[in-house]
Amino acid sequence: MSAGLAANDPGIADDQTLPFFLRNATVRGRLVRLGPSFDTIVTRHGYPEPVAALLGEALAVAAALAGALKFEGVFTLQAKGDGAVRMLVADVTHAGHMRGYAQVDDDKLPKGPAAGAERVSALLGKGYLAFTVDQGADMDRYQGIVELQPGGLDESVRHYFRQSEQIDTGLKLAAQRTARGWRAGALLLQRLPKEGGTDLARTLLADPESDAAAQASADEWDHLMALTGTVSDIELTDPQLASDDLLFRLFHEEEGARLGDPHRLQDKCRCSRGRVARVLLSLPVEDREHLRVDGVVSATCEFCSTRYLFDDAALERLPEIGEEP
Numbered sequence: 001m002s003a004g005l006a007a008n009d010p011g012i013a014d015d016q017t018l019p020f021f022l023r024n025a026t027v028r029g030r031l032v033r034l035g036p037s038f039d040t041i042v043t044r045h046g047y048p049e050p051v052a053a054l055l056g057e058a059l060a061v062a063a064a065l066a067g068a069l070k071f072e073g074v075f076t077l078q079a080k081g082d083g084a085v086r087m088l089v090a091d092v093t094h095a096g097h098m099r100g101y102a103q104v105d106d107d108k109l110p111k112g113p114a115a116g117a118e119r120v121s122a123l124l125g126k127g128y129l130a131f132t133v134d135q136g137a138d139m140d141r142y143q144g145i146v147e148l149q150p151g152g153l154d155e156s157v158r159h160y161f162r163q164s165e166q167i168d169t170g171l172k173l174a175a176q177r178t179a180r181g182w183r184a185g186a187l188l189l190q191r192l193p194k195e196g197g198t199d200l201a202r203t204l205l206a207d208p209e210s211d212a213a214a215q216a217s218a219d220e221w222d223h224l225m226a227l228t229g230t231v232s233d234i235e236l237t238d239p240q241l242a243s244d245d246l247l248f249r250l251f252h253e254e255e256g257a258r259l260g261d262p263h264r265l266q267d268k269c270r271c272s273r274g275r276v277a278r279v280l281l282s283l284p285v286e287d288r289e290h291l292r293v294d295g296v297v298s299a300t301c302e303f304c305s306t307r308y309l310f311d312d313a314a315l316e317r318l319p320e321i322g323e324e325p
Contacts, residue, residue, distance in 0.1 A: 017067035017096075018243045019260030022251055023216040025192075027224060030064040031243050032186040033236075037267040039181035041100055044305055048109060049177065051085060051102050054123055056175025056184030057153050058090040059100050064171075064188040065131065065157075066092040067263055073135035079156075081148055083125030084108035089303075097268035099303040121150055129156045166193055170225050174233035185236030187228060191221050227251065269304035274324030276301075276308045280315075281322050288315070 014035030021028055038059055042052040058077055066075035076091040090100035110122040126148060133142040146160035154171045161169040168191040175184035216224070227250050235246055244259060251257050276299045280288055291297045297310045314321065 013243060013262060014239070015265045016243065017063050017263045017265060018247070019067060019263075020247055020251070021258050021260065022189075022224065022254045022256060023220060024256035026216045027189055027191050027221070028068065029187070029189045030067045031247060032060045032063045032067070032184075032188075032265075033243050034060055034063070034184040034265065035239060036181070037098060037265060038175075038184050040267045041098075042182050045101065047102060047104065048106075050110070050123060051104055052177075052182060053175040053184075054085060054088065054153070055090070055100050055102050056182060057173040057186075058088050059092075059098060060173055060175065060184040060186035061153060061157055061171065061188070062090040062092050062100075063096075063098060063265055064186040066094070068188070068190070069094075069133065071133055071135055073133065073139070076130075076132040076134065078130045078132070079124055079127065079148065079153070080130075081124035081127030083121070083123050083127075084110065085123045088124070092265070093270075096263055096265045097270065098265050099267065099269045101302045103302075121152070124148055129153070129160065131160070161190070167191065168221060170228045172228055172231050172236065174236040176233060176237055178237060178239060180239045183237040183239060187231055187236065189224060189228060191216055224251075224254070269301060269306070271301040271304060271306060272325055273308055274322055277310070277318050277321040277324070280310065281318050 014033055015037045016033060018031045018033075019029065020031065034056065038056055041059070042055055047055065058079070062075060062077040065077070069075060072094045074091050074093050076089065078090075079088040080086065084105050085102050086105055087103040088100075089102075090098075092098045129146050129148055131142075131144045135141070144160060144164055146156055146164065149155040149159050152173075154173045157171055158169050161167040170187075170189040172187040173185070175182070177183075231246075231250065235241060243262070247259070280291075280297065280299070283291075288297060291299075292315075295312055297315060298307055299310075300307045310318070310321075
C-alpha cells in the first residue's frame with residue numbers, strides 16, 4: 001500500500017475491517033463495513049427492525065475494537081439493561097469470526113417511530129456496557145465496564161475510553177436494512193496519548209510500523225472529529241461505496257494518511273456438540289434430568305440457533321462427547 005490514501009475501485013469489499021493512520025500515525029482508525037455476514041446473523045433470529053439495527057451497531061463496534069487489539073482470543077461487547085433488550089452480545093475473534101444475539105422482551109418494545117439516542121434509550125434503558133478480552137486459560141482476562149450513556153452505544157464507548165483508558169475516541173455507527181439486506185458500519189478514530197496510558201491503551205494503539213511519540217494537537221483532533229461528523233448513515237452502509245473510497249473522501253488531505261491491510265470478518269459460531277456436552281456435564285444430574293423431555297435433552301445455541309439433541313445413549317457418553325472440540 002502506498003504511503004497516502006488513494007481512491008481505488010477494486011470492487012466493493014464487504015465484511016471487513018480496514019485500518020488507517022493519520023497525523024503520522026498519532027491518530028489510528030478502523031473502518032468496519034458489514035454486509036452478508038451481518039444479514040445472515042440478524043435474519044437467522046428474525047429480530048424486530050430496531051433490535052436488528054442495535055445488534056448491527058454492536059457487531060460493528062466490536063469488530064472495530066477487536067481490529068485495534070493485538071491479541072489471540074475473543075473480544076466481547078456485552079450490554080445489559082432494563083429496557084426491551086435485556087442483553088446484547090457481540091463477539092469477534094482475532095481470526096475475524098463474528099457472532100451476536102439479543103434477548104428481547106417484546107412487551108417493552110417501543111411503539112411508533114424512534115430514532116437515534118431516543119431509540120437506543122428505549123431499547124436498552126439503564127444498565128452497563130462491558131468489554132472483555134479473553135485470551136484463554138493461561139492468560140489474564142481483561143474486562144472494562146461503563147454505565148450505559150443516554151446517547152447510545154457510540155456515546156457509551158466514547159465515555160469508557162475517555163474515562164477509563166484516557167484515550168480520545170471518535171466513533172460513528174450505523175445499521176439499516178437496504179435493498180441488498182441488512183448492513184452496518186463503524187468509523188473509529190483514537191488519538192495516541194502523549195505518554196503512559198493504561199495497558200489496554202498501549203495495546204490498542206500499538207503500531208509496529210511507527211515509534212511516534214508525539215500527539216496530534218487539540219486543534220488537529222477537533223478537525224478530524226468534524227470530518228468524522230460529516231459521515232452519514234447512508235455512506236457507512238452504502239453497498240456501492242468501497243471502504244477506501246469513503247476514507248479517501250474524508251482524509252486524503254490529512255498529513256501522514258495511509259491505509260493498513262484489511263482484515264476479513266465472517267459469520268462463524270464457536271458452538272459445537274462437544275462444548276454443549278461440557279455444559280451439561282457441569283450440571284448436577286438432577287438438573288439434567290429436569291431438562292429431559294421424552295427421553296431427550298435438547299440445547300439450542302443462542303448465537304446461531306443450532307439445536308443439539310442428546311438421547312439416552314448420548315447422555316451416557318457425555319464425558320466422551322465432552323472431549324470433542
